[in-house]
Amino acid sequence: MAEIDRLRWNDRYTSNDAPAARTANRWLLGHAPVIDELHATIRNAGEKPAALDVACGAGGTLLWLAQRGWQVMGVDLSDAALAQVAERFQTAGCRAGGTLVCADLDVWRPEPASFDLVCSFFFLDRALWPSLRQAVKPGGLLALQTYNQDRLLTRPTANPAYLLQPGELLAQVQSEHWEILDGCSHPASGATDAVLARRRM
Numbered sequence: 001m002a003e004i005d006r007l008r009w010n011d012r013y014t015s016n017d018a019p020a021a022r023t024a025n026r027w028l029l030g031h032a033p034v035i036d037e038l039h040a041t042i043r044n045a046g047e048k049p050a051a052l053d054v055a056c057g058a059g060g061t062l063l064w065l066a067q068r069g070w071q072v073m074g075v076d077l078s079d080a081a082l083a084q085v086a087e088r089f090q091t092a093g094c095r096a097g098g099t100l101v102c103a104d105l106d107v108w109r110p111e112p113a114s115f116d117l118v119c120s121f122f123f124l125d126r127a128l129w130p131s132l133r134q135a136v137k138p139g140g141l142l143a144l145q146t147y148n149q150d151r152l153l154t155r156p157t158a159n160p161a162y163l164l165q166p167g168e169l170l171a172q173v174q175s176e177h178w179e180i181l182d183g184c185s186h187p188a189s190g191a192t193d194a195v196l197a198r199r200r201m
């Protein structure tokens with residue numbers, strides 16, 4: 001990833017032209033009961049539930065998870081975005097804070113089996129998918145959502161390389177290692193596909 005991309009994203013975040021992520025991902029919010037149940041199971045086992053959001057942007061999802069008791073890590077290329085996340089954690093009085101990693105996801109990879117919940121929203125880097133799957137602990141959740149090819153209907157200038165092909169996201173978790181809890185197209189919410197899957201024990 002070129003330095004110019006970091007500067008471009010920083011510019012978007014500082015000029016308020018960045019994607020919305022000031023609130024938690026809306027599709028994930030619809031799965032709050034599953035997320036809370038996982039959190040409770042881990043706590044009852046005496047462990048700390050850990051979540052990773054890659055390309056976390058302004059951190060709406062991170063903050064939502066932290067406020068529900070998750071230990072969170074957010075990774076993003078944009079230091080301007082991460083500065084906003086840190087400020088929002090402070091304003092919200094979220095003492096647990098979170099670990100914010102300013103890194104290029106062309107290079108940065110999570111440790112295998114290191115998170116109970118791994119999510120990524122509106123960021124498409126196919127080379128990253130295997131390591132996101134591997135980063136989920138057995139029993140943990142993988143949650144992904146981003147735009148599909150229908151996006152071109154309303155945004156003809158979108159780069160097709162960054163849009164999901166039909167069924168592409170679901171195929172990532174179609175194996176005996178995963179239980180699919182939700183895997184669908186969401187045309188109403190702006191031409192996206194999403195998948196929520198549990199890594200089998």
Ligand SMILES: C[S@@+](CC[C@H](N)C(=O)[O-])C[C@H]1O[C@@H](n2cnc3c(N)ncnc32)[C@H](O)[C@@H]1O
Binds near residue numbers: 005056057076081123
């Ligand atoms: C469309 S935004 C999505 C932000 C957030 N996940 C959301 O749902 O609103 C894409 C994010 O990816 C980050 N990004 C782009 N390329 C990246 C890279 N190579 N490594 C890390 N982050 C990157 C940008 O800084 C931006 O915050």
